[in-house]
Amino acid sequence: MHTKRQTRRLLKTGAVIATLALALTGCAQGSDSDNPPVSPSDIDAALEKGGEITVWTWDPAMEPVVENFEAKYPEVTVNLVNAGTGPVEYTALQNAILAGAGTPDVVSIEYYALPQFTLAESLADLTAYGAADVKSKFSPSAWESVQSGDAVYALPYDFGPMAMFYNQSIFDQHGIEVPTTWDEFIAAAAALHAADPQVYITNDTGDPGVMTSLMWQAGGHPFGVDGSAVTIDLSDPETVKFAEMWQQLLDQQLLAPITTWSDEWYKALAGGNVAALLTGGWMPSLLQSGVPAGAGQWRVAPLPQWAAGDEVSAASGGSSLAIPELSTQKELAYGFTRYVASEEGATTRIDAGTFPALQEVLSSSDFRDKTSDYFGGQKINEVLADSADQIAPGWQYLPYQVYANTIFGDTVGKSFNSSTPLTTTLLDWQAELIRYGETQGFTVNGAAG
Numbered sequence: 001m002h003t004k005r006q007t008r009r010l011l012k013t014g015a016v017i018a019t020l021a022l023a024l025t026g027c028a029q030g031s032d033s034d035n036p037p038v039s040p041s042d043i044d045a046a047l048e049k050g051g052e053i054t055v056w057t058w059d060p061a062m063e064p065v066v067e068n069f070e071a072k073y074p075e076v077t078v079n080l081v082n083a084g085t086g087p088v089e090y091t092a093l094q095n096a097i098l099a100g101a102g103t104p105d106v107v108s109i110e111y112y113a114l115p116q117f118t119l120a121e122s123l124a125d126l127t128a129y130g131a132a133d134v135k136s137k138f139s140p141s142a143w144e145s146v147q148s149g150d151a152v153y154a155l156p157y158d159f160g161p162m163a164m165f166y167n168q169s170i171f172d173q174h175g176i177e178v179p180t181t182w183d184e185f186i187a188a189a190a191a192l193h194a195a196d197p198q199v200y201i202t203n204d205t206g207d208p209g210v211m212t213s214l215m216w217q218a219g220g221h222p223f224g225v226d227g228s229a230v231t232i233d234l235s236d237p238e239t240v241k242f243a244e245m246w247q248q249l250l251d252q253q254l255l256a257p258i259t260t261w262s263d264e265w266y267k268a269l270a271g272g273n274v275a276a277l278l279t280g281g282w283m284p285s286l287l288q289s290g291v292p293a294g295a296g297q298w299r300v301a302p303l304p305q306w307a308a309g310d311e312v313s314a315a316s317g318g319s320s321l322a323i324p325e326l327s328t329q330k331e332l333a334y335g336f337t338r339y340v341a342s343e344e345g346a347t348t349r350i351d352a353g354t355f356p357a358l359q360e361v362l363s364s365s366d367f368r369d370k371t372s373d374y375f376g377g378q379k380i381n382e383v384l385a386d387s388a389d390q391i392a393p394g395w396q397y398l399p400y401q402v403y404a405n406t407i408f409g410d411t412v413g414k415s416f417n418s419s420t421p422l423t424t425t426l427l428d429w430q431a432e433l434i435r436y437g438e439t440q441g442f443t444v445n446g447a448a449g
Contacts, residue, residue, distance in 0.1 A: 038129045038331060043338070046331035050075020053105040053329050053336060056093070058085040061352040065345040069336060072344070076332060087402050090116065093324070097122045103324040105333040109154060110319045111145035112209070115225060115399040117322070118153045124323040125151040129334040134342045141391040142357035146320050154320035155341035156357035158349070160280025161387035162213055162303050162316050165287065168376065169297040170199060170275040178301050182245050185304040189254040192275060200256035202276045203268065204249075206413035207260055208405040209316055210278060211246070216314035216395045217303060218242040222430075223398050230398065230437050231445045234426040241306070243422040250415060250422070257416070266290050278303065280316035281384040285353030288374045295373065300380040302387060313390040318357070355384065362388055400440060404433055 055062070055078055066078045081104060083089045090113050096102040097117075109117065117123050131152040135143055142156035164179075171178060171188075174195040179185040189201035204210065215222060220239035224231035233239075249255050256274050258265050268274040269291045277283060287298060303313055321337045323330055339345045342358065350356050361367050362385040371377045398404050411429035415422045430446055437444040 037127075038334075040130055040133070043129065043331055043335045047073045047076060047335040050077075051329055051332050052077045052079065053327075053332050054079045054081060055106040055336070056081045056083045056089060056104040057108040058082055058089065059108060059349075061349050061354060062340075064352070065340055065348045068348055069339055069345060072339075073335075076336070078336065086110065086113075087406065090402055093117070097324065097326065100326065103326040105323065105327040105329045106337055107322055107324060108157060108319050109322050110317065111315070112397045112401045112405070114146065114154060114320060114322070115148075115397050116402055118148050118151070119225075119228070119399045122325055123153045124325050124327065124330055125153060126155065126323065126334065126337075127152050129330065130338075131155065134338065137342050137359060138357050139359050139362060139388050141315060141388065141393070142318065144393065145315075145318070154322035155337050157319045157321045157341055158282060158354045159357040159388065160282050160315050160317035160355065161384055161391060162217065162278065162280055162314050163383055163387050164276055164278055164301045164303055165283055166276040166299055166301060167269075167272060167294065167297050168299045170272045174199070178299075179304050180302075181308055182304045182306060186245070186248050186254075189249060190252060193252075193254050198273055200254060200274055202278060203256035203258040203260065203265060203274050204416070205257055205259050206409050206416045208408035208412070210260075211242075211408075211412070213314045213316040214246070214278065215239045215242050216392060217312055218306060219312075219392065221394065221396070223396050223401075225396050225399055228441065229443045229445070232398075232430050232433050232437070233446070234430040235423070239426070240423060243426055247415075247422050255416075270294060280318065281355035281387065282317060284372065284375070284380060288353075296376050298375050299378055300375060300383045302383060311386075311390045312392055313387040314395070315391055318355075398433065398437075399442070400433075400437065403436060404429075407432055
């Protein structure tokens with residue numbers, strides 16, 4: 001009989017990987033899509049029998065989840081590995097896949113990065129393991145992010161419906177109404193900065209995640225993917241509409257030239273120099289921990305709309321749990337993934353401040369009516385859950401979006417420190433994305449710039 005380890009191992013790696021290996025063509029490992037289905041009883045039997053799985057995640061909230069999971073399934077040992085966040089982890093994962101060894105059994109992957117691995121069939125298709133049975137549990141937008149055709153390559157893990165987080169005390173101090181449209185947002189930005197030149201409505205030095213999410217909310221569809229065929233059109237009318245709106249903020253110098261997540265950024269939020277954030281539903285816990293002095297001052301409102309009365313949102317961030325095709329413990333891995341994403345583990349993470357992807361939670365009165373002292377007693381979940389229901393459908397990321405984001409600053413970022421307009425630098429980004437895609441074996445159709 002397997003002897004349960006008394007001390008769970010939290011493993012870390014400091015490996016430095018010099019380059020991002022994104023050449024995906026030719027490295028597919030096959031798919032489970034043709035395999036016979038695995039019944040829920042098979043998964044349960046695997047959990048009872050036990051074994052050992054390795055999970056890669058950057059999320060510290062996973063530790064209590066694993067402790068509870070191992071208490072429920074004492075024959076299973078879960079080794080947690082922090083392989084880095086974002087591109088660092090994806091590079092390590094891609095290297096392990098290419099080497100054919102060292103892959104985890106379960107891995108956290110943000111929605112924007114999933115196509116990098118799904119197109120190469122480097123991840124197991126979870127439909128054979130019962131993913132269809134849990135589809136209805138998740139927000140449609142979150143589920144859309146993990147599904148490709150008839151295949152399901154991950155389960156939603158957390159979610160980032162967008163909203164505007166704002167410092168009510170700063171708005172009140174300067175007599176600024178909370179903007180409900182983008183025209184009002186620009187006007188509020190100008191009024192705030194005129195009232196106090198040290199105050200900006202928000203910051204931006206060229207954040208690809210925020211900008212692509214706002215293109216999404218504007219109705220843009222700059223990326224299209226159909227197998228290995230990719231379409232890139234950063235001059236589509238809705239993307240240009242967003243770029244021209246954001247350009248007004250740049251031209252009037254109404255955006256704080258502060259990089260998000262920097263020490264300067266946290267100081268600006270605490271000092272009231274940055275009065276609002278356009279970001280995902282995972283932000284509340286980070287504000288509370290990173291800007292404790294803002295308690296009672298901050299509020300949450302819907303994203304500004306393109307037309308008064310509209311109710312359209314987008315997502316920013318959010319991640320999933322996937323099972324690499326090379327895992328030899330897929331049944332155990334799926335049992336763990338199901339537990340974390342849709343069973344008791346999800347509750348543990350929500351209690352720790354994670355924004356849920358589960359539809360039952362998003363629509364429950366217990367969740368929606370919960371008030372937050374940090375946000376002045378506001379029912380912030382009500383705003384965020386409504387945003388989750390209002391996310392525009394049909395958005396696609398590139399199968400090399402990780403690379404696309406890394407070069408955003410070298411192309412579009414030039415508009416933040418020069419007079420070159422966004423409509424021009426977006427086409428520079430497009431040209432480089434077309435070039436890169438073609439070198440990686442994709443058939444790329446790019447709109448004329």
